């Protein structure tokens with residue numbers, strides 16, 4: 001039994017199907033969705049492929065797929081770069097030079113596979129259909145939905161990319177059972193993000209025990225929380241598909257300082273860990289500005305702590321200058337200002353571009369100070 005959440009974008013609408021142990025149904029589901037291709041180009045990585053590619057391949061074969069090409073990219077964020085993207089495009093062209101035999105692209109993996117592979121599918125022949133098959137918690141609740149596809153370039157996160165919606169997101173939450181504890185925790189950062197700025201009831205449910213059950217991979221809780229997060233993301237994306245109206249900025253909570261840290265620390269932190277530190281820093285900014293109370297800050301920090309996520313990245317004062325540089329290269333840096341999404345209460349937020357630099361510097365320094373929680 002699959003749970004269905006629709007992303008309503010007119011002609012680019014698609015369903016997100018969520019289940020557990022359902023990967024072998026992918027082929028039949030593609031047919032049921034009216035996708036007629038007989039060739040598939042599966043982008044995955046050396047960690048995920050041995051675990052799940054055979055099931056996926058068998059499912060596609062059973063549904064009448066004839067050529068199934070497996071293409072692997074590196075298993076880390078460092079591999080989300082232009083060279084790997086280019087090699088992926090080259091492989092698409094090499095295997096499918098005939099426009100009449102164009103494949104469906106299937107993205108089997110976490111956010112790195114989804115972002116890089118989705119970008120290759122978006123530009124190959126000006127776009128071939130693709131399907132997201134997320135295998136991390138983070139990809140299930142966030143990166144597989146919404147159509148932002150990209151690679152890092154020139155030291156800037158996701159600066160080369162496109163908007164291109166998948167035809168289907170097919171989420172087998174059974175795949176989360178092989179995820180490392182660290183990657184599972186990392187995915188909860190984006191879930192806590194949704195609760196903190198998009199949905200008070202999600203925030204409260206996480207506090208009331210859902211986070212604990214989620215970390216234990218309690219099946220009904222995982223399906224319920226993933227479906228709720230996907231609905232929240234779909235609602236934001238439906239109102240601001242191309243990130244032009246400011247509505248989609250809400251999803252950037254924790255990402256301004258978080259992305260700067262993720263890049264500057266040379267990927268020593270996972271995306272979720274960096275975002276966790278970024279959310280704490282943004283919340284401190286909100287408290288300093290009188291936009292939210294310290295009680296909210298304490299509740300957010302308690303949730304992140306319970307998830308096993310870092311509140312700071314202590315002992316790395318040398319990252320201050322690189323982080324400042326990274327902030328100025330941020331995608332949303334304009335007219336000399338960074339965009340900050342600041343929480344105001346559970347499920348509510350404001351965006352600000354006028355923050356005083358000394359205050360921004362102070363919270364950044366606290367995030368990386370020699371002693372946790374103290375300024376340099």
Ligand SMILES: NC(=O)c1ccc[n+]([C@@H]2O[C@H](COP(=O)([O-])OP(=O)(O)OC[C@H]3O[C@@H](n4cnc5c(N)ncnc54)[C@H](O)[C@@H]3O)[C@@H](O)[C@H]2O)c1
Pocket residue numbers: 045047048051075076077080109110111112113115135136137138139142143144145146147148149158175176177178179180183186271272
């Ligand atoms: N496009 C968007 O809207 C969006 C939103 C949020 C994040 N992102 C991007 O997503 C990326 C982070 O994604 P991620 O956290 O999924 O990281 P990831 O793709 O690097 O996956 C994390 C690790 O888990 C491994 N893995 C994946 N599935 C597994 C499984 N089922 N069992 C065992 N190991 C498995 C991977 O090989 C990798 O080593 C970042 O690049 C971030 O910028 C994009």
Ligand SMILES: [Zn+2]
Pocket residue numbers: 142190255271275
């Ligand atoms: Zn993110």
